[in-house]
Amino acid sequence: MTRPSKSDRPGAPPASRVEPDSADSPEPLSAPSTGDLDDLLRVVDNPILILDRHLRIRCVSAAAQRQLELGSADAGRSIGDVALPFAVPDLGAALRVVVDTAEPFECEVQDRAQRWHVLRATACVGTDGATGSVVLTLTDVDALKRTRQALAETEARFIMLADSAPVLIWVMDLHEVRHANRAYREWIGVTDATLSREEWMHFIHPEDRDQYLALYRECYARREAFETQFRLLRRDGAYRWMKSAATPRTTEIGELLGYAGCSFDIDDLKQAETVLREADDTKNRFLAVLAHELRTPLAAIANAVHVLSMPEPAGDLHGVARAILARQTANMSRLVDDLVDFSRVTHGLVRLRQERIDLLDVIRHAVAATHAGREAQGVELVLRLPDGPVWINGDAMRLEQILSNLLGNAAKFSHRGGHIWLEVAHETGTLDGGAHRHVVAVRVRDDGTGIDPAMLERIFEPFTQIDPHGATARLGMGLGLALTRQLVELHGGRIRAVSEAVGRGSRFTVRLPALPPDARETASGGAIERVDTMRVLVVDDNADAADSLRLALGLYAFDIDVAYDGRSALAFADRHQPQIVLLDITLPDIAGWDVARTLREDPRFAHTLIVAISGLGSADDRRRSEEAGIDRHLTKPVNIDELKDLIDAWRAARRSA
Template sequence: MGEPHPATVLNVNDDDANRYLVNRLLSLAGYNVVEAATGMGALLMAQQHRPDVIILDVKLPDISGYEVCERLRANPQTAAMAVLHTSATFVTSDKKVRGLDGGADAYLTQPFEGAELIATVKSLLRLRHAEQVARQRANALAEMDRRKDEFLAMLGHELRNPLAAIMTAIGILERRPTSDDKEARMRGIIQRQTNHLARLVDDLLDVSRITRDKVELRPGSVDLVPVLRQVLQIVQPMADSRGLGLDVSLPSGPLWLQADATRLEQVFTNLLDNAIKYTDAGGVHLRAEQEGVGGAAQAVVRVKDSGIGIPPEVLPHIFELFAQADTSLERSRGGLGIGLTLVRKLIQLHGGEVTARSNGPGHGSEFVVKLPLDHTMGKSAPARDAVDLRRGRRVLVVEDNSDARQAMRDLLELWGHQVAVAPDGLQGVALAMAQPPELALVDIGLPGLDGYRVAQTLRAQVGNGIRLVAMTGYGSPHGRDQALRAGFDRHLVKPVKPDELDRILSEL
């Protein structure tokens, strides 16, 4: 292994004798020395030689050392260089402060001892080395974070594709009545566990966005009461399977919020799912009401259970990432420890707060969510007339996953539509050109011609008469925006629930 290269020091001073003396001291100390007599010369030498340390006199014949330092800091190629100001005339404290505030790392007043100069240079080199190490570590962490995000996006896509096929298939089975109790139970198990897997995938991807403050809301006027009723429909089968009662108290009138309805559904599904999961006997209580009046009025939702409770030492950290109430080795309750982190972040983004209470193990838990009410809403907007697609529309499904493609075809035909299918983008475009469908469901990650290009081609060749719906395993806001720019009318993230698909088709 070779010896490390000696550090390079740029010595900037217009006094020849002073510059020679400093050069001599630095050379004897083992440093490579380059020099300049003017401020502009210093900037040029810094660019050419990339010194580790610049000894910069404040008083120079063209521009001051202060300005030289400011220009060095403003240039990304020289910003990390250590700068030592020296001066024989500007020695007042305010001048030193000006130099340090302007970007200098240290300040020496001439005349100074040679040992003091060399010790200061060594100190600056240690500082520069530490900064380089820290910068390299930060860059490495940033690269690891980027790769992690790419991996999670790909993981989400790969998990959502099979989930989409399973969810569509169970949707078909549910529409075929059965008298076999065992078969009905098996269908219920498949549906509950598929929904649970879909929520875990969503949480896993959302927590990556939350840690980078990339979560986006799409707020609008939302009545919280129907949102909670929808959540109750989702969690009721799980409560039934555990023999738990759901005690619900909702107001008779609306609770209007400026909120993202999808995110609120995610919040309260998480809270109720946790309450049910951590309760072995008794029940779960959901209560929503308005508290306060005027501008201070809030919607308050309480989710209370009679379950395992939260230990006092865990309670202060329950909303932290990967915190768990169930810390036993067997981890029988499952979960990733990220749901409550998502809950807190999403509620904070809505301008609200969430708190947790528990009297300890065995005494249950209560989570209280408070959200500001929207006082501009007096009544709900008039509902739009839904279009009944049951009359039999021409629908094109472009999907490369064979199971998902077949399940979607069977479901749509069960609803009475005429369905054509294609396994890739090129065949999808060819089918649409031969007989234009009224609606096309297009996967984004297609071989050959991806879904974005399919949409652009169909918009250019078929026109705006066709309705286009993107279906993808990538759920990022960027992907949604890109889909809309490509010409899609809607963007759906897999797995798409049959009821949700039915609603979207009706709205289009």
């Protein structure tokens, strides 16, 4: 029994064969054959057409009849005359090339339903080497085509998104970086997004490569994500700290394909962390130094108080104890002043009271203020000053603070019997590359212990205490030179330290802008003559504070009166019109600021020197004092010598006005 062919089944169109006897006499479509070719043409899903070497249809598959709408009338027709459901420009010419060269032809086409197919033409070459027929096949690739298009669109969106991102995005396979976004390429300065792993490692800082590779290999072995920090070379030659995070890329069965990740610049953050660590170290150093500096005078004060609490011993032990209390109280006062000054300068809260002054007067005051320290060390000071005045715009009190610090340090680090030289000279030049200007240089030199050259810059940092041999020295808070440099710079100047070696002494040079020659008028010669005795009003609700200040100033032949509240002070001022008012702020009835404001409203007190002496010392307190018309704001405990110098300077200015 013969097996029925598939063409006998319902709905299956028969395959067709064309057997022309000659090239010029086509034969009608033949009846279905039971041969293998007929079976193949019936069952294959893809449309297949077999053409003779003259490109005439010999036979077609059932799928071709169905999809290309071919029938028996198309047998023997030239393929160029058949109306196919898709357009291929110059199809006949392309097929003739296949016949002539036996080279296959392939192209993508769309049918009327907009589905994509691949049209492929293959030559069947006989034993004589000539093409006997051409086989045309049409393969539906619509799903594949659209999948590829969707994939291409997805990739394009990814590239667009990645290129617009401000971070470095990369995709790596097992051996190389396959894709890098625009930020990545611009960062390292390459145009090709593909880099081998060895090439990419070249951009990592040499000190970070081993750590990075070790982490990468460990995560690679475990198929894990990784995150790390390292320094990456930028195209300008600078290494920047980066944070990199990557996720493994795997197949559906878990096979590792590589990593995809991003890296972003954290260099500013690392620098901020460094600054914070340094600030924390500075804070810890400060607390340690402060604890020591407070314990030292407190121990002496405690011992002195113990002596004073005992019955009068033999000798003048009570006098010695009182002297200790005075010295250590002064030390603690200077300590607090340094802390407050440094904090205010650091936070930009210091406002200079600049005026036209003779720098030589400031130097003389600083020399007098530091005399005791030099005398204790047996150090000789040699002054080399110009004959005439040196006029500058500056804050006399702050400039004296600068010079006193330099002279005090020179004495502190000098050997007994050593020497200090202070020299002042005019220079012509610039400061910080500014406009041409006149400059005055003040040089303080000593032949003492000197400074290690490696420490010359560090000595201007807060809390730096370096002894001549490199060990930490307990010689104060370590704020003096830091404060000095900031005060010099507030005046528009610069300070520099030089020391050849330990044991060779040191030289500090302060360069300040000076007034031009036409402003350096000749000062009136001779010492300041004594003026009439000044009437001073001390206003303080603390009787001990008021009376002790009256006693201290009484040594200088001032005519001093005391008021213990604000209203009494105003009543006294109205009757006696004092030239100087030393005013506490926290009075029991009205604030010292209101007292000062009331006095300033009276024309009789327009030129009165009003000095606040208070435990309040914040920037806001000083601002309120200035707004109330107070000339100077001092904090308790006040330094009597400083107060005396302030009054002397005011008297001198008043006399010359």
